[in-house]
Amino acid sequence: MSAAFSISDLSVSYGKVRAVKGISMLAGKGEIVALIGANGAGKTSILRAITGLTRPERGEIRFDGERLDGTGPDQVVARGVAMVPEGRRIFPFMSVRDNLLMGAYRRKDSAGVSADLDAILDRFPRLRERIKQQAGSLSGGEQQMVAIGRALMSKPRLLLLDEPSLGIAPIIVREIARFVTSINRDHGVGVILVEQNSRMALKLSSRAYVLETGRIALSGPSSELAANDDVRRAYLGG
Numbered sequence: 177m178s179a180a181f182s183i184s185d186l187s188v189s190y191g192k193v194r195a196v197k198g199i200s201m202l203a204g205k206g207e208i209v210a211l212i213g214a215n216g217a218g219k220t221s222i223l224r225a226i227t228g229l230t231r232p233e234r235g236e237i238r239f240d241g242e243r244l245d246g247t248g249p250d251q252v253v254a255r256g257v258a259m260v261p262e263g264r265r266i267f268p269f270m271s272v273r274d275n276l277l278m279g280a281y282r283r284k285d286s287a288g289v290s291a292d293l294d295a296i297l298d299r300f301p302r303l304r305e306r307i308k309q310q311a312g313s314l315s316g317g318e319q320q321m322v323a324i325g326r327a328l329m330s331k332p333r334l335l336l337l338d339e340p341s342l343g344i345a346p347i348i349v350r351e352i353a354r355f356v357t358s359i360n361r362d363h364g365v366g367v368i369l370v371e372q373n374s375r376m377a378l379k380l381s382s383r384a385y386v387l388e389t390g391r392i393a394l395s396g397p398s399s400e401l402a403a404n405d406d407v408r409r410a411y412l413g414g
C-alpha cells in the first residue's frame with residue numbers, strides 16, 4: 177500500500193490535558209480508514225490537528241509527500257484535504273445552494289463549480305428539492321448532507337468526516353454511508369471516518385484504528401477488527 181497520508185508520533189495537549197499521546201496512522205491513496213473510540217478518546221483532536229485548527233505538540237502529518245503540520249487551515253484545504261466537522265457547522269441563515277458554494281470559495285473554475293454542484297445535487301435529491309431553503313430549517317440528516325456536499329465542493333482528495341452519523345435517523349445514516357462509499361469508489365477520494373457508530377465505520381472502511389484515551393489500542397483490517405472479541409465487546413455491543 178502506498179501511504180498517501182501519514183501521521184507519525186502525533187501528540188496534542190490542552191494545557192495539562194494530554195488528549196493525543198504519540199499516535200501514528202496511515203491511509204493509502206483512495207482508502208477509507210476508520211478511527212473509532214469512546215467519547216473523549218481524542219478522535220476530534222486528531223482531526224483538528226490534521227486540518228491545522230489545533231497545533232500539535234509533537235509529530236508529523238504528511239499528505240502526498242508534503243508536510244501538513246505547521247501550515248494552517250487554508251493551506252490544508254489548498255492541498256486537497258477537507259473536513260466535515262462534528263455537529264456539521266453549516267451556515268443556518270444561508271440557503272442550501274450558498275452553503276454548498278461556500279465550499280468552493282478557493283476555486284476559480286466556475287464551470288467546474290456548477291458541474292460539481294449539479295453532481296452533488298444528483299446524489300442528494302433531497303438537497304435539490306430544498307436548494308433555496310435556509311439550511312438551518314433542514315433536518316439533522318439533511319444538514320449533514322449539506323456539510324458533506326460543502327466539503328466536496330473544494331474537490332478534496334482526502335475527506336475527514338467527524339461523526340457523520342451522530343444524532344441522525346438510521347435511514348439517513350444509510351444514505352450518507354452509501355454516498356461516502358460512492359464518492360470513494362467513483363472519484364478515488366480517500367476518507368478518514370471518525371465514528372462512535374463503530375458498526376457503520378467498520379463496514380465502510382478497509383482498515384481501522386481503535387483509539388483509547390489518546391493512544392492507538394488496536395489497528396488492522398476492518399473485517400478482522402469487527403470479528404475481534406475485545407472490539408465486539410467494547411464497541412459493537414457484544
Ligand code: ATP
Nearest residue numbers: 190193194195213214215216217218219220221222
Ligand atoms: P468526542 O467523541 O466527545 O468528540 P473525541 O474522541 O473526539 O471525543 P476529543 O474531543 O479529541 O475526543 O477530546 C480528547 C480529550 O481532550 C478529552 O479529554 C477532552 O475533554 C479534551 N479536550 C478536547 N478539546 C479540549 C480543549 N479545547 N480544551 C481542553 N481540553 C480539551
